[in-house]
Amino acid sequence: MVTTAGALTDGSLSSIKGFLKTLSPVDQVGADARAAMLATRSIKTASKKWAIDMAISMIDLTTLEGADTDGKVKAICNKAIRPDPTDPSVPHVGAICVYNDMVSVARKHLDESGGHDIPVAAVSTAFPSGRASLEVKERDTKDAIANGATEIDMVIDRGAFLSGDLEKVFSEIVYIKSLCGDKAHLKVILETGELVTYDNVRKASFLAMAAGADFIKTSTGKVAPAATAPVVLVMLEAVRDFHQMTGVRIGVKPAGGIRTTKDAIKQLVLVKETAGDEWLNPELFRIGASALLNDLLMQRQKLTSGHYGGANYVTLD
Amino acid sequence: MTFEYSSAPESKAIVTIDPVYKLFIGGKFVAPKGGKTFTTINPATEEVLAKIAYAEKSDVDKAVKAAQEGLKVWSKMAPSERGKYLYRIARIMQERAREFAVLETMDNGKPIRETRDIDIPLSAAHFFYHAGWADKLEHAGVGSNPKPYGVVGQIIPWNFPLLMLAWKVAPALATGNSVVLKPAETTPLTALLFAQVCQQAELPAGVVNIVTGDGATGAAIVNHPGINKIAFTGSTDVGKLIARSVAGTDKGLTLELGGKGANIVFEDAPLDETVEGIVNGIFFNQGHVCCAGSRLLVQENIQDELLEKLKRRMSQIRLGDPLDKNTDIGAINSREQLEKITELAISGDTEGAERFSAACTIPAKGFWYPPTFFTGVTQAHRIAREEIFGPVLSVISFRTPQEAIEKANNTPFGLSAGVWTDKGSRILWTAKHLRAGVIWANTFNKFDPASPFGGYKESGWGREGGRHGLAAYLKGAK
Numbered sequence: 001m002v003t004t005a006g007a008l009t010d011g012s013l014s015s016i017k018g019f020l021k022t023l024s025p026v027d028q029v030g031a032d033a034r035a036a037m038l039a040t041r042s043i044k045t046a047s048k049k050w051a052i053d054m055a056i057s058m059i060d061l062t063t064l065e066g067a068d069t070d071g072k073v074k075a076i077c078n079k080a081i082r083p084d085p086t087d088p089s090v091p092h093v094g095a096i097c098v099y100n101d102m103v104s105v106a107r108k109h110l111d112e113s114g115g116h117d118i119p120v121a122a123v124s125t126a127f128p129s130g131r132a133s134l135e136v137k138e139r140d141t142k143d144a145i146a147n148g149a150t151e152i153d154m155v156i157d158r159g160a161f162l163s164g165d166l167e168k169v170f171s172e173i174v175y176i177k178s179l180c181g182d183k184a185h186l187k188v189i190l191e192t193g194e195l196v197t198y199d200n201v202r203k204a205s206f207l208a209m210a211a212g213a214d215f216i217k218t219s220t221g222k223v224a225p226a227a228t229a230p231v232v233l234v235m236l237e238a239v240r241d242f243h244q245m246t247g248v249r250i251g252v253k254p255a256g257g258i259r260t261t262k263d264a265i266k267q268l269v270l271v272k273e274t275a276g277d278e279w280l281n282p283e284l285f286r287i288g289a290s291a292l293l294n295d296l297l298m299q300r301q302k303l304t305s306g307h308y309g310g311a312n313y314v315t316l317d
Numbered sequence: 318m319t320f321e322y323s324s325a326p327e328s329k330a331i332v333t334i335d336p337v338y339k340l341f342i343g344g345k346f347v348a349p350k351g352g353k354t355f356t357t358i359n360p361a362t363e364e365v366l367a368k369i370a371y372a373e374k375s376d377v378d379k380a381v382k383a384a385q386e387g388l389k390v391w392s393k394m395a396p397s398e399r400g401k402y403l404y405r406i407a408r409i410m411q412e413r414a415r416e417f418a419v420l421e422t423m424d425n426g427k428p429i430r431e432t433r434d435i436d437i438p439l440s441a442a443h444f445f446y447h448a449g450w451a452d453k454l455e456h457a458g459v460g461s462n463p464k465p466y467g468v469v470g471q472i473i474p475w476n477f478p479l480l481m482l483a484w485k486v487a488p489a490l491a492t493g494n495s496v497v498l499k500p501a502e503t504t505p506l507t508a509l510l511f512a513q514v515c516q517q518a519e520l521p522a523g524v525v526n527i528v529t530g531d532g533a534t535g536a537a538i539v540n541h542p543g544i545n546k547i548a549f550t551g552s553t554d555v556g557k558l559i560a561r562s563v564a565g566t567d568k569g570l571t572l573e574l575g576g577k578g579a580n581i582v583f584e585d586a587p588l589d590e591t592v593e594g595i596v597n598g599i600f601f602n603q604g605h606v607c608c609a610g611s612r613l614l615v616q617e618n619i620q621d622e623l624l625e626k627l628k629r630r631m632s633q634i635r636l637g638d639p640l641d642k643n644t645d646i647g648a649i650n651s652r653e654q655l656e657k658i659t660e661l662a663i664s665g666d667t668e669g670a671e672r673f674s675a676a677c678t679i680p681a682k683g684f685w686y687p688p689t690f691f692t693g694v695t696q697a698h699r700i701a702r703e704e705i706f707g708p709v710l711s712v713i714s715f716r717t718p719q720e721a722i723e724k725a726n727n728t729p730f731g732l733s734a735g736v737w738t739d740k741g742s743r744i745l746w747t748a749k750h751l752r753a754g755v756i757w758a759n760t761f762n763k764f765d766p767a768s769p770f771g772g773y774k775e776s777g778w779g780r781e782g783g784r785h786g787l788a789a790y791l792k793g794a795k
Contacts, residue, residue: 025739027759030590040430042325042642050320237589244625268320273633277319 026198035229107148121151128220173211187215205238215251226256236274255288341512343383344522360426361648372528387523400451407444426648440483446766447491463791465493467545475501476605571779576732579725580610586737598761604708608733658707731773
């Protein structure tokens with residue numbers, strides 16, 4: 001059965017509620033157990049090498065600090081283009097992810113440094129809390145796009161979701177999507193650490209997809225827990241089922257707490273054995289991270305040279 | 318290029334397999350009187366692992382006499398001291414867990430992920446649990462002065478060789494009995510490694526005796542007049558034979574027999590986790606599980622959706638080298654069992670059920686069967702009634718909860734069942750009406766030493782595990 005996403009719900013509260021009611025519940029114990037089982041997969045030698053390069057190319061290299069400066073943003077742009085300056089065979093990362101006011105700095109520096117093909121993602125809609133009027137969210141998004149962002153990472157209104165005002169959550173996503181048009185991809189951040197239950201995660205995932213998300217993203221990185229394995233599992237099941245319903249593949253972006261190569265490889269195993277191999281590319285899976293990149297590079301050097309070079313052999317930015 | 322998992326085999330270097338194994342009698346390894354041996358093979362490769370001593374009647378007699386000697390020491394030992402030995406055995410099993418896991422996988426064919434994460438840790442857990450009971454038996458609710466049976470003959474199957482040993486030996490020792498144990502013919506090696514653990518723990522001689530052999534060896538144990546109780550886990554046919562043999566004697570008897578467990582899925586079930594539960598219910602341990610969820614009873618209005626998800630999930634199951642850490646389904650334990658599974662599955666075809674098998678690459682050597690389910694199965698099909706003891710699931714639909722209960726209970730067995738629903742009240746209602754010894758709600762194949770396990774009807778007599786399991790080893794106990 002192939003329908004378009006829009007046919008799942010017309011956006012009215014009754015229609016949204018009716019649609020979400022058709023979703024199967026999630027058993028928390030079972031989801032935790034499945035994620036824990038998949039974490040036991042042993043990824044070695046050639047498969048590890050493949051996974052490390054794939055993970056690097058999926059990273060949304062992120063800096064989202066009050067202390068961000070032009071210099072800091074330029075530094076991570078350089079890192080994004082050439083993650084390991086001693087080894088040109090390392091792929092570039094998936095994207096740069098910054099606050100609204102750093103978009104133009106990042107875009108300009110990437111363009112001037114050979115990073116034309118690396119997109120800039122802007123966190124938007126009063127990130128991370130989303131507590132602002134629609135006008136503010138609109139301006140936030142429009143600014144980012146005007147400055148060269150081709151990916152918008154918006155947050156949903158968790159307060160509205162938890163109070164049952166699903167129509168508000170839905171219509172905001174629809175509206176921000178309309179601002180993105182064909183100029184920017186829309187990633188919708190669910191902030192699963194505030195939604196808490198897996199049933200909520202599944203519902204919010206479908207709500208976002210039906211409203212036009214190109215990606216569903218776990219977290220802002222400002223709330224713990226962030227991208228836990230069972231939450232990513234539930235979201236991957238959601239995109240898999242949404243594809244079954246509509247024929248449309250939506251991407252998934254875990255963000256927050258993924259710091260080691262082991263963590264990243266576990267994410268790729270979840271993708272492979274849940275959504276499937278079709279999702280194993282940067283078009284459909286991204287990892288929001290900063291420290292992760294250096295650990296991947298250290299593991300990559302170890303596989304290449306046979307020994308750990310240590311932290312002084314990767315660049316700190 | 319796609320994400321293919323490179324092979325990740327667990328090293329065999331940790332185990333030392335002797336070319337020939339003797340019998341473990343009176344704390345020593347002794348050669349069988351007749352000097353006969355049989356071989357045990359790795360079912361994943363068909364290579365011979367070792368020659369095993371074949372115990373005849375006279376060897377069993379010797380073992381029983383040794384157990385009677387052991388009993389004199391063991392039953393008079395202060396219970397708290399008995400407990401210490403059990404704790405010591407449990408700790409040694411944990412220390413040598415990797416060794417046990419690799420050896421079990423080689424001898425049995427089950428994946429290392431299962432021996433490492435389930436069989437061996439649970440075996441140690443059974444010893445820890447029962448160690449704690451040794452000096453508290455008067456508080457177990459079985460009377461103020463419970464007494465051991467004496468010498469217990471224990472015959473265990475090949476599907477969980479070490480775990481079934483632990484289920485039998487731990488409660489027997491905790492309650493002050495001594496033991497003559499016969500492991501299955503195709504999987505003797507971990508029991509013989511356990512014999513070494515008994516030596517390492519300096520368990521008094523004769524408390525545990527292990528005799529290897531076949532059905533005739535088992536019969537010699539069952540019929541030996543010096544045996545005070547029989548505990549058997551295995552097929553219903555052999556169980557009936559044993560029941561007839563001990564009838565008219567004063568031997569105690571517990572039987573853990575076959576099953577045809579119903580896994581009942583209601584329309585409001587959490588489908589993705591249910592699919593995991595179905596997979597775990599029937600494909601865990603290649604389906605060589607007496608409490609397997611081998612009948613999937615699914616509400617008709619969600620059958621298509623559920624089976625689509627199940628098919629997709631089955632395509633992810635990794636069949637192959639049991640020592641590979643990423644293997645989900647290993648080898649069938651023996652050629653004989655493979656033939657039995659094949660024959661019953663063919664009866665499904667000829668009786669008109671529709672077969673789906675996961676597209677697995679079957680290795681050239683060894684015994685293998687792909688994960689399979691049949692749809693269009695009714696209560697009249699052989700595959701709905703007989704225990705297949707392999708990775709073959711029969712899917713039967715129902716329309717109402719009442720119909721689900723009727724179909725679930727319409728079997729000569731009554732060991733296990735599963736209920737999948739988001740509704741708590743329906744779990745309770747269903748469990749109340751099912752005639753099965755173990756009922757899981759929104760999970761399957763979960764085991765714990767504190768939880769009694771056993772069946773109704775042709776699935777067995779008595780319980781193992783928990784307080785109820787203790788009672789089965791205490792004479793005169795209520």
